[in-house]
Amino acid sequence: MNNLITPRQKELLSIVYSYIKNEGYPPTFDEMRKKLKIVSNQSVIDLLNKLVEGKFLKRNENIARSIAILPLGYEALGKPPLAPFLGVTTAGFPIDPIEMTGEWQELPGGVARFADQVFLLKVHGDSMINAGINDGDVVLVKSEKEFSSGDIVLAEVSGESTIKRFVSEDKPPYLYLKPENPEYKIIYFTEEVVLKGKVLSVVKQGQMNKIA
Amino acid sequence: MNNLITPRQKELLSIVYSYIKNEGYPPTFDEMRKKLKIVSNQSVIDLLNKLVEGKFLKRNENIARSIAILPLGYEALGKPPLAPFLGVTTAGFPIDPIEMTGEWQELPGGVARFADQVFLLKVHGDSMINAGINDGDVVLVKSEKEFSSGDIVLAEVSGESTIKRFVSEDKPPYLYLKPENPEYKIIYFTEEVVLKGKVLSVVKQGQMNKIA
DNA sequence: GTTGACACAGAATAAATAGTCGGGTATCAT
DNA sequence: ATGATACCCGACTATTTATTCTGTGTCAAC
Numbered sequence: 001m002n003n004l005i006t007p008r009q010k011e012l013l014s015i016v017y018s019y020i021k022n023e024g025y026p027p028t029f030d031e032m033r034k035k036l037k038i039v040s041n042q043s044v045i046d047l048l049n050k051l052v053e054g055k056f057l058k059r060n061e062n063i064a065r066s067i068a069i070l071p072l073g074y075e076a077l078g079k080p081p082l083a084p085f086l087g088v089t090t091a092g093f094p095i096d097p098i099e100m101t102g103e104w105q106e107l108p109g110g111v112a113r114f115a116d117q118v119f120l121l122k123v124h125g126d127s128m129i130n131a132g133i134n135d136g137d138v139v140l141v142k143s144e145k146e147f148s149s150g151d152i153v154l155a156e157v158s159g160e161s162t163i164k165r166f167v168s169e170d171k172p173p174y175l176y177l178k179p180e181n182p183e184y185k186i187i188y189f190t191e192e193v194v195l196k197g198k199v200l201s202v203v204k205q206g207q208m209n210k211i212a
Numbered sequence: 213m214n215n216l217i218t219p220r221q222k223e224l225l226s227i228v229y230s231y232i233k234n235e236g237y238p239p240t241f242d243e244m245r246k247k248l249k250i251v252s253n254q255s256v257i258d259l260l261n262k263l264v265e266g267k268f269l270k271r272n273e274n275i276a277r278s279i280a281i282l283p284l285g286y287e288a289l290g291k292p293p294l295a296p297f298l299g300v301t302t303a304g305f306p307i308d309p310i311e312m313t314g315e316w317q318e319l320p321g322g323v324a325r326f327a328d329q330v331f332l333l334k335v336h337g338d339s340m341i342n343a344g345i346n347d348g349d350v351v352l353v354k355s356e357k358e359f360s361s362g363d364i365v366l367a368e369v370s371g372e373s374t375i376k377r378f379v380s381e382d383k384p385p386y387l388y389l390k391p392e393n394p395e396y397k398i399i400y401f402t403e404e405v406v407l408k409g410k411v412l413s414v415v416k417q418g419q420m421n422k423i424a
Numbered sequence: 425g426t427t428g429a430c431a432c433a434g435a436a437t438a439a440a441t442a443g444t445c446g447g448g449t450a451t452c453a454t
Numbered sequence: 455a456t457g458a459t460a461c462c463c464g465a466c467t468a469t470t471t472a473t474t475c476t477g478t479g480t481c482a483a484c
Contacts, residue, residue, distance in 0.1 A: 039432080040432060046430080046431070061472080061473085062471095062472065065237050065471085068235065068237060220461070242440090242441075250461085251464075252462060253442075276440075276470065
């Protein structure tokens with residue numbers, strides 16, 4: 001009933017992770033049994049069942065090598081899981097809605113604990129070039145409800161998505177979205193502006209070999 | 213004897229890729245057979261053998277679900293493969309040697325064709341901040357022998373690795389490495405300076421929420 | 425001092441999965 | 455026309471893999 005991972009369970013989880021990483025497919029009961037240095041398959045089944053209960057991995061009964069590590073499992077190991085790749089947004093002016101494409105991408109390390117709250121977006125436009133975000137880059141976004149001044153955020157403006165810097169000041173206009181490109185205009189807060197999440201990191205795509 | 217992939221082979225390769233992406237483990241012969249809409253396992257074996265011959269994937273005989281897609285397979289599909297994560301370099305001053313840690317990371321798309329010549333490095337130091345490379349970022353490097361002025365390069369200086377911008381001019385000092393941070397000094401070419409590769413892209417890690 | 429979770433043993437059975445044998449058709453370039 | 459290549463059929467066997475059953479010992483908590 002408790003969701004804590006025991007040392008032996010973590011050992012098995014790690015064995016499964018390494019095996020998949022090395023071989024490209026999951027291990028059999030026998031292979032896990034040998035790695036655990038025990039003689040009975042029952043113990044492996046016991047441990048696996050615990051790991052399944054704890055949502056660390058999933059498995060299909062009667063199916064050979066049908067083990068897959070879940071986000072919680074990656075978290076327990078401190079390893080990078082996958083994040084859903086949602087679609088295309090814009091750093092220029094709000095045009096593209098967010099769509100789910102079904103693609104998955106491996107996350108950079110250190111965000112495993114947010115695995116169920118993060119997603120990737122491809123950025124279009126050049127309104128954030130001074131923050132190092134260019135056309136075609138992919139941003140890792142974490143869903144949030146609270147924001148600090150200076151955060152780079154995913155915002156919905158009149159139902160359309162965009163990446164901007166959020167600024168909160170103690171003098172008018174108090175709250176606004178600031179493009180990191182002097183050629184673009186500030187967006188002031190109205191009922192049509194909703195903040196959806198913070199940008200955690202940027203995966204840059206090409207264009208590294210031009211003189212700055 | 214030829215290494216070209218046929219339409220049917222590519223179809224199977226795509227089936228395998230999607231299956232692994234969705235289930236977390238590779239398909240059985242029967243599952244592949246059904247997806248291919250044929251009735252005999254022999255055909256699946258035939259196709260798999262061709263794909264193995266062509267180095268698109270590898271497989272272990274008599275082992276259930278023992279299929280793994282090789283870099284050439286990812287290339288044929290236009291999908292991101294994995295790159296080895298080598299270790300830590302520095303953008304500040306040359307200190308850390310490159311080591312293989314055994315970690316693997318999924319590559320951003322578009323570099324699949326270089327899969328056997330690229331690797332990832334973690335950057336330490338702040339000498340390249342004006343090029344958008346910060347302490348802790350991960351760079352994707354491609355081994356090269358020829359370089360153009362303006363390329364961001366991985367260089368070995370006195371046996372130690374560093375990331376800098378390469379500049380070639382027609383007046384003295386002709387060739388040098390330029391840090392993208394005014395607080396750092398230019399490195400002039402000597403016998404101790406060797407260029408190892410070009411930086412293709414940067415995976416930024418955190419620090420996105422500070423005001424620029 | 426019993427209860428429950430955890431970890432393991434040994435042996436047998438059931439199911440899934442891979443491979444074999446011996447064919448067939450259609451296309452295409454020499 | 456002929457050999458090479460890609461692709462396919464169907465029934466069969468061999469092997470791998472998963473599961474079930476009945477136990478033991480420990481250790482911490484109540």
